[in-house]
Amino acid sequence: MPHDGRARAGVTELRAxxxxxxxxxxxxxxxxxxxxxxxxxxxxxxxxxxxxPAAEELVLVEAAGGAASQYxxxxxxxxxxxxxxxxxxxxxxxxxLNPAALASYSEGGPTPTxxxxxxxxxxxxxxxxxxxxxxxxxxxxxxxxxxxxxxxxRYADAVAGVLQAGSGRPAPSSLLTPALRSLRLGTxxxxxxxxxIDADETLLELVGIAPDDFDGKADTxxxxxxxxxxxAMMSVLEPSGQAFGRRELEFRVxxxxxxxxxxxxxxxxxxxxxxxxxxxxxxxMATSVLRRTADDVSRIQWLTAALDDATTVGDVSRxxxxxxxxxxxxxxxxxxxxHDDRLAVTVLDPxxxxxxxxxxxxxxxxxxxxxxxxALPTLxxxxxxxxxxxxPAGTPLEPGLAGIGAGGLAVLPLPAQGRVAxxxxxxxxxPHEFVPEERSLLTATAxxxxxxxxxxxxxxxxxxxxxxxxxxxxxxRLPELPGGTAVARYLPARRGLQVGGDWYDVIALSEDRxxxxxGDVQGHSAGAATIMGQMRTAVRAYAVxxxxxxxxxxxxxxxxxxxxTDLFATCCYAELDLEEGNxxxxxxxxxxxxxxxxxxxxxxxxxxxGPPLGILAEADFPITAVALAPGAVLALVTDxxxxxxxxxxxxxxxxxxxxxxxxxxxxxxxxxxxxLGDIGRREDDVALLLLRYDGMEIRPIRAGxxxxxxxxxxxxxxxxxxxxxxxxxxxxxxxxxxxxxSELVTNALVHTQGAVRxxxxxxxxxxxxxxxxxxxxxxxxxxxxxxxxxxGRGLVLVEAVxxxxxxxxxxxxxxxxSEITVPPNAPALADSGPGREGPP
Numbered sequence: 001m002p003h004d005g006r007a008r009a010g011v012t013e014l015r016a017x018x019x020x021x022x023x024x025x026x027x028x029x030x031x032x033x034x035x036x037x038x039x040x041x042x043x044x045x046x047x048x049x050x051x052x053p054a055a056e057e058l059v060l061v062e063a064a065g066g067a068a069s070q071y072x073x074x075x076x077x078x079x080x081x082x083x084x085x086x087x088x089x090x091x092x093x094x095x096x097l098n099p100a101a102l103a104s105y106s107e108g109g110p111t112p113t114x115x116x117x118x119x120x121x122x123x124x125x126x127x128x129x130x131x132x133x134x135x136x137x138x139x140x141x142x143x144x145x146x147x148x149x150x151x152x153x154r155y156a157d158a159v160a161g162v163l164q165a166g167s168g169r170p171a172p173s174s175l176l177t178p179a180l181r182s183l184r185l186g187t188x189x190x191x192x193x194x195x196x197i198d199a200d201e202t203l204l205e206l207v208g209i210a211p212d213d214f215d216g217k218a219d220t221x222x223x224x225x226x227x228x229x230x231x232a233m234m235s236v237l238e239p240s241g242q243a244f245g246r247r248e249l250e251f252r253v254x255x256x257x258x259x260x261x262x263x264x265x266x267x268x269x270x271x272x273x274x275x276x277x278x279x280x281x282x283x284x285m286a287t288s289v290l291r292r293t294a295d296d297v298s299r300i301q302w303l304t305a306a307l308d309d310a311t312t313v314g315d316v317s318r319x320x321x322x323x324x325x326x327x328x329x330x331x332x333x334x335x336x337x338x339h340d341d342r343l344a345v346t347v348l349d350p351x352x353x354x355x356x357x358x359x360x361x362x363x364x365x366x367x368x369x370x371x372x373x374x375a376l377p378t379l380x381x382x383x384x385x386x387x388x389x390x391x392p393a394g395t396p397l398e399p400g401l402a403g404i405g406a407g408g409l410a411v412l413p414l415p416a417q418g419r420v421a422x423x424x425x426x427x428x429x430x431p432h433e434f435v436p437e438e439r440s441l442l443t444a445t446a447x448x449x450x451x452x453x454x455x456x457x458x459x460x461x462x463x464x465x466x467x468x469x470x471x472x473x474x475x476x477r478l479p480e481l482p483g484g485t486a487v488a489r490y491l492p493a494r495r496g497l498q499v500g501g502d503w504y505d506v507i508a509l510s511e512d513r514x515x516x517x518x519g520d521v522q523g524h525s526a527g528a529a530t531i532m533g534q535m536r537t538a539v540r541a542y543a544v545x546x547x548x549x550x551x552x553x554x555x556x557x558x559x560x561x562x563x564x565t566d567l568f569a570t571c572c573y574a575e576l577d578l579e580e581g582n583x584x585x586x587x588x589x590x591x592x593x594x595x596x597x598x599x600x601x602x603x604x605x606x607x608x609x610g611p612p613l614g615i616l617a618e619a620d621f622p623i624t625a626v627a628l629a630p631g632a633v634l635a636l637v638t639d640x641x642x643x644x645x646x647x648x649x650x651x652x653x654x655x656x657x658x659x660x661x662x663x664x665x666x667x668x669x670x671x672x673x674x675x676l677g678d679i680g681r682r683e684d685d686v687a688l689l690l691l692r693y694d695g696m697e698i699r700p701i702r703a704g705x706x707x708x709x710x711x712x713x714x715x716x717x718x719x720x721x722x723x724x725x726x727x728x729x730x731x732x733x734x735x736x737x738x739x740x741x742s743e744l745v746t747n748a749l750v751h752t753q754g755a756v757r758x759x760x761x762x763x764x765x766x767x768x769x770x771x772x773x774x775x776x777x778x779x780x781x782x783x784x785x786x787x788x789x790x791x792g793r794g795l796v797l798v799e800a801v802x803x804x805x806x807x808x809x810x811x812x813x814x815x816x817x818s819e820i821t822v823p824p825n826a827p828a829l830a831d832s833g834p835g836r837e838g839p840p
Contacts, residue, residue: 035200036064036180038187042268042283043148043155045136047071047110050124050159050175051085052132058085064176071110071137083108085133088121092130094153095121098143110137118143122156126164134159147248147266151283158182186284190218192238193278197221203284206263208255224253226260226302236267236280252302260302260322261286300444307452313337316456317347320449324426325349328438332356332404332427335449337457338383338420341373346422357403376400382411383420388443393431401425408432412442414450421454473533479508483578483696486516487668489676491640491686501528501569502638502687503536507543511763512579512700515543515552518636518689519571519590519613531567535560535613539573546810549575549586553613553621557588560614568614572607572636579696581628586621588613591637591653594660598631602657630695633665635675640684668692700763701728707745707756717745717758721769728762730822736801737767740818743794744771747779747816754813765822766803774813 040048047065051058058077065071077083079090084105088095097119102109110117116139124131134156138144144152158179186203190196197218201211207224214220218237225233229251236247248266255261267282306319317335325333332355336343348356373380378401382389389411391397401409405427412424424446478486486506501521508514517539521532538559542552553573560569570590576583585593585605589612593605610621628634635656642652656675663671668690675688703724707713721741725734741758748756754774761768779795799805802818809815 035185035187035202036177038189038200038281039151039155039180039185039283040065040136042187042266042281043136043138043151044118044144045120045138045148045152047073047135047137048155048176049073049135049137050132051077051089051135052124052163053079053089053130056080058083058089058133062175065137073110073135073137074108077108081108082106084119084121085135088123089130089133092123092125094123094149094156096143096149097121101143108135120144120149120152122153124156124160124163126160129164131160131163151266154183155179184286188280188282188284190237190280190282191278192280195219206261206284206286207253208257208259208261224255226252226254236265236282258318258322260326262327300441300448303445303448307448310452310456313346313453313456316449316452319452320424320445321347321349323445324424328426329428329432330426331407331429332425334404334425335422335453336424337422337453338373343373343376343379343423357400379411379423383413383423386413386415386420388412388439388446390434390439390442392434393428405429408434410434410442412446412449414446414453416450416454421450421457424449473529473536474503475505478506479514481506481508481514481578481691482511482698484514484576484691484693485668486514486689486691487672488690489672489686489688491676501532501567502640502685503532504636504687504689505536505540506689506691507540509543509546509575511761511768512577512696514576514578514691515549516574516576516634516636516689516691517543517571518638518687519569520638520640520685520687521569522567527565528567531560531563531565531569534563535569535571539571543573543575544809546808546815548623549573549584550621550623553586553588553610554619557613557619557621558617561617563614565614568612570612574634574636576628576634576691576693578693579699581630581693581695583626583628583634585624585626586610587624588619588621591639591642594635594637594657595626595628596633596635596660596663596665598629600661602661604653604657628693630693631665632693633660633668633671634691634693635660636689637675638685638687640686641676641688644684665692698764700761702759702761704757704759707749707758709749709756713749714742714745717741720758721760724760725767728767730762730767732823733767733820736820737769739801740769740798740820741771743798744769744816744818747771747794748773751775751779752813762822765824766819767822768817768819770815770817772810772813772815776809776814778807778814779816 040046045065047063049063050061052061053059056079058079060073060075063073074083077086079086082105084095084097084102085108097105099116099118102117102119109119118138120136120138120143122134122136124134134152136144136152159175161182162175162179181202184202184206186200186206188197188199188203190198195218196216198216199214199221203221204211204214207221209220209224222230222233222237232249233251236249247269248264250262250264253261253263264285265282267280270279270281303319303323306323307316310316310319320335321333324330333347333349334345334356335347336345338344373383376398378389378391378397391405391409391411393407395409397404397409404425407428407430409428410424410426412426413420414422414424426442474490475488478488488504488506490502490504502519503521504516504518506514506516517536519532519535519539521528521535535556539552539556542555547555553571556571568589571588572590572593573586573588574583574593585607587607587609589609592607592609595603595605597603605624605626607624608622611619637656639649642656643649644652659675659677660671663674665671672688672690675690676686703720705717705720707717710716718738718741721738722734725731725737737760745756745758748771752773752775755772757772759768759770759772761770798818801820803821804819805817807814807816
């Protein structure tokens with residue numbers, strides 16, 4: 001179909017629409033008067049007039065139509081007179097008059113009398129109350145056709161509804177336009193030569209297009225039509241020379257929300273002088289109950305295709321609701337899986353609890369209904385027999401089903417592989433007539449849904465297993481940090497097994513040091529996830545041992561090389577000093593980290609990198625040092641966030657930096673979500689690790705001394721400790737701290753070789769004593785200490801006087817530490833210089 005070109009001469013409305021589209025990007029809205037004229041013209045009426053009773057007369061209150069001025073209908077008609085309007089009002093029956101029959105009525109017709117004029121008089125009533133009469137005048141050759149009469153009768157009912165709503169008040173100034181609006185009738189005028197279509201707002205709403213998004217092209221409308229109905233629609237939009245006259249069809253559209261809607265279209269092709277179609281005039285209405293003809297085949301074809309795309313139980317449930325509720329005019333649809341002897345409901349439409357039986361809301365609603373089959377005898381029989389049961393209006397049902405289908409209830413067991421996978425309930429509030437064709441349709445639907453439900457359940461179980469595996473390999477929670485906040489996000493790929501090789505970790509190395517790591521093992525499979533779990537564990541172990549960043553990554557590299565796997569991994573490791581804000585980066589084939597500075601600017605940190613892990617055993621991984629200011633945010637990402645088949649890496653990084661700069665660092669969790677954005681159907685895993693560095697509110701005070709291996713080394717260590725505690729003004733804990741220093745230094749000198757160091761730290765009302773040595777063996781407390789023992793009491797005493805006590809490995813040895821609480825009334829210095837090295 002052509003997309004451009006001017007409308008043919010004489011098509012005034014489309015010229016205006018085309019101009020509006022050029023100026024504003026969307027055509028101007030169609031005036032309501034024009035919509036009314038289109039509807040009347042399509043129905044063969046040039047004029048519509050409403051008469052209401054007043055005293056002994058019918059009074060004309062409103063007239064509409066493109067040629068209203070050409071007809072002179074009387075403003076008053078006697079109720080007892082011989083006019084067609086008075087006759088229809090008195091008999092309460094519609095009157096359709098062709099030109100010959102109209103000539104026999106001496107009054108009430110258009111003036112001057114025309115030989116080609118037809119007239120319809122339709123009584124307006126609400127129940128037994130007579131409200132007036134609708135008179136329509138047109139030029140059909142032999143009165144109005146059947147479909148025109150059907151539409152005009154609906155139009156008259158709508159006018160009566162507007163009159164009834166205004167009962168007790170003066171006749172409203174406008175009846176015809178509100179009545180037409182209440183029908184939700186969409187109209188259009190199409191010029192096939194140009195592909196331009198002038199559609200009103202009601203038609204756009206039925207299809208699901210916002211008026212501002214409509215460009216006036218027919219293609220913009222038909223992209224919403226289901227593929228199975230596209231051929232029939234194209235025969236309307238591109239009519240041949242033999243297609244002049246009227247056409248009717250029903251078709252389906254897919255709205256942006258995913259909802260499928262059935263629409264009914266009536267159109268008329270207007271030929272030009274050269275026997276080519278000049279315009280297509282049409283009306284579109286929503287329809288709930290379809291004719292049971294070849295459309296049933298189309299519905300089964302659509303259902304088969306939709307269920308083929310449905311992967312999860314939730315997807316299947318949504319397809320079932322779309323396929324059954326609106327097309328069958330049903331008021332409720334419920335779908336439940338059968339697990340052993342219990343029903344687990346997966347979807348209720350409508351979802352409001354008040355729309356379902358009381359028992360469902362009170363007894364079964366732990367998360368949503370989960371009921372034993374034995375509590376519902378009607379369903380139990382249907383599930384046992386495996387056949388569709390249709391219960392007409394008035395059938396007594398058990399309390400558990402009461403209220404679902406007062407006007408009719410369809411119970412559809414869902415067979416799959418020789419067993420019943422679940423059940424579907426379809427209910428109507430108003431009396432519903434079940435015809436044989438409907439039973440066949442429901443039976444076919446149940447078979448398709450049962451197979452899809454079984455397949456989707458297996459898929460959900462597989463994905464649940466994958467999710468559990470992924471969660472077990474990633475951190476369950478991130479540690480709380482004294483000088484910052486860390487958040488992470490992980491999204492699996494949307495193809496294949498949804499488990500992959502991206503990982504992240506936050507490792508608290510000490511009170512003021514933390515390691516952040518993000519990595520990506522090649523692929524997104526169970527094998528990649530297994531390697532990922534091993535690499536994350538190895539990196540954490542090497543980091544906790546106290547190795548510097550380059551050594552941690554080197555050890556992980558040699559481990560992966562030794563695994564002799566075909567997979568490699570990338571990694572970015574960062575060690576942050578939370579007190580000073582200094583950060584050390586090591587990069588192994590991974591993306592560079594991003595930093596958002598306190599002023600909102602972003603930077604891609606230039607980190608010197610090494611090759612990916614698992615390629616070269618003796619690879620070098622240099623360290624890059626960077627300083628962070630309080631308020632800065634560090635972001636470590638994997639390539640799934642910034643790269644795809646249709647997204648180059650540079651463009652993806654630029655987008656991420658833009659979103660990073662625009663996000664509010666006050667909420668790191670929301671910042672992470674905004675960086676993820678709407679990435680749609682992901683081709684790869686996505687891992688994201690953010691750390692907002694705030695700086696430490698309480699800065700610790702430190703002092704340290706290297707112990708000399710002299711006979712009086714312990715005495716010197718005690719003097720250093722005593723002097724430091726006096727300077728810090730925490731002498732209240734001197735006895736306990738000196739005891740700890742004496743025992744730990746003595747153990748280090750007696751049981752280890754090499755350097756020994758004492759470190760003291762005061763922070764938050766606690767004094768921490770750390771004694772480091774060159775032995776990796778942790779000190780062992782004796783199992784039994786009796787009066788005859790010559791040693792082993794030291795560690796028992798240290799543990800007794802300490803608030804907490806332990807040992808951690810460090811590079812080349814270990815560190816034994818003890819924390820002692822300072823009494824609340826003891827003053828403590830806010831700051832202090834470093835301790836003096838050497839003997840006191």
